[in-house]
Amino acid sequence: MNGFISAVLMMLVLSAVPASSPGMVECVRSNQDAPLTLDPASPFWRDARAVTVEKDRFGKIVPKFRATVRSRWTEKNIYFLFASPYDELHLKPSPTTQKETNELWNWDVAEAFIGSDFNDIQRYKEFEVSPQGEWVDLDIDLHKPHHEDGWMWNSGFESAARIDEPEHMWYAAMRIPFSAIDHQVPVAGHTLRINFFFSQGTPAHHHELTWQPPMKETFHVPERFGLIRLVNK
Numbered sequence: 001m002n003g004f005i006s007a008v009l010m011m012l013v014l015s016a017v018p019a020s021s022p023g024m025v026e027c028v029r030s031n032q033d034a035p036l037t038l039d040p041a042s043p044f045w046r047d048a049r050a051v052t053v054e055k056d057r058f059g060k061i062v063p064k065f066r067a068t069v070r071s072r073w074t075e076k077n078i079y080f081l082f083a084s085p086y087d088e089l090h091l092k093p094s095p096t097t098q099k100e101t102n103e104l105w106n107w108d109v110a111e112a113f114i115g116s117d118f119n120d121i122q123r124y125k126e127f128e129v130s131p132q133g134e135w136v137d138l139d140i141d142l143h144k145p146h147h148e149d150g151w152m153w154n155s156g157f158e159s160a161a162r163i164d165e166p167e168h169m170w171y172a173a174m175r176i177p178f179s180a181i182d183h184q185v186p187v188a189g190h191t192l193r194i195n196f197f198f199s200q201g202t203p204a205h206h207h208e209l210t211w212q213p214p215m216k217e218t219f220h221v222p223e224r225f226g227l228i229r230l231v232n233k
Contacts, residue, residue, distance in 0.1 A: 023212060023226040025051045027071040027078065028233055029188065036160040038081070038171040040070065045081055047233060048072050051211055053084075053196050059213040067209050069112075069196045073178075073186060073230050082110035082129070082172040082198070084209070089163070089170070090202045095132040102151050104128050104136045108200040110172040113140070113225065115193035116182035121222040124193065125155065125181050129172040131200075133161040137180075142220060155180035170200075188232045193225040 026049050034044045048070035056062050067084035092107045105111070108131055115124030122142035129135050139153035157180065161172040178186050197219050198209040214221035 025049065025071065025194070025226065025228050026231045027073050027228050028231055030072045030074050030079075033074050033077055033175075036079075036158060036173045036175055038160055038162050038173050040068075040081060040083060040171075044072065044079075045070050048081070051196070053198060053209045053211045055210050055213050056208055057210060057214055057217065057219075059215065062207055062209055065198075065200075065207050065209055067198050069110075069211065071228065075186060076179075077175050077177055078114075078181070078186075079176075080112055080174045080196075082196075083169060084110070084198050084200065085169055086131075086200055087168070087207075088202055088205065089131055089200060090206070091132055092130065092134065095130070095134050097133045097135070100136045100151065100154075101130075101134040102136060103148075104130060104134055105199065107134075108170075109198070111197040111199070111219070112174065112176075113195045113197075113219070113222075114176075114181050114228075115222060115225065116184070118193070121193065121225070124222060124225075125153075126150070127155070127157055127159075127174055127176060129159040129161055129174060131161050131163050131170040131172070133159065133172075135159045140220070142222070147220065186230055188230055190230045192228050193222065194228045195219070195225045 050068040050070045053067040070081040072079040109128045126138040137155040138150040157176040163170045196211040201207045212226040
């Protein structure tokens, strides 16, 4: 009965949140999967709706670093395209894209935190991609003292990245299997908990951008996540 009541309450909360709410993003369906593309003007990303990522951990606008994240979904996967201006990048020497890079978060990355469990929001998944195409995925459990140990988990997600030096922009794309983040079959109207982050710049000129500011020194504040709703066109 408690589970039923929680589900009803969540439906009421979601129905009261308009699509234009700063804490809600709509993810538009694609009828078929597509190769990862890093071009925001491509047919795949043209219909996607973007959110702006431009605030620091405590909600203050970070001048000159207005980034965006676009999303699409299919019956099997959810896609993200990150795009951000940069001043100077802080990149890991000797990058490898053949296997995941533990502690990639110490360098420049784009990140998506995704949770499907509304009853235990301390459990969610973390996905990171660097401008060089390095990647790492984590099964986060904040009930444990060392949640970073979750990097041993493997989601099977795919990623790509590129740096546009003349324009001082960098892009990263992700294709994440729904089976890695939720046991439910994705359908229009389905909602997940989510937040987006960028970390970039040398230690002396480091910038952090957030979609929903955590209001703490750490990104890992699930109480501050926003929502992503799957919709048809």
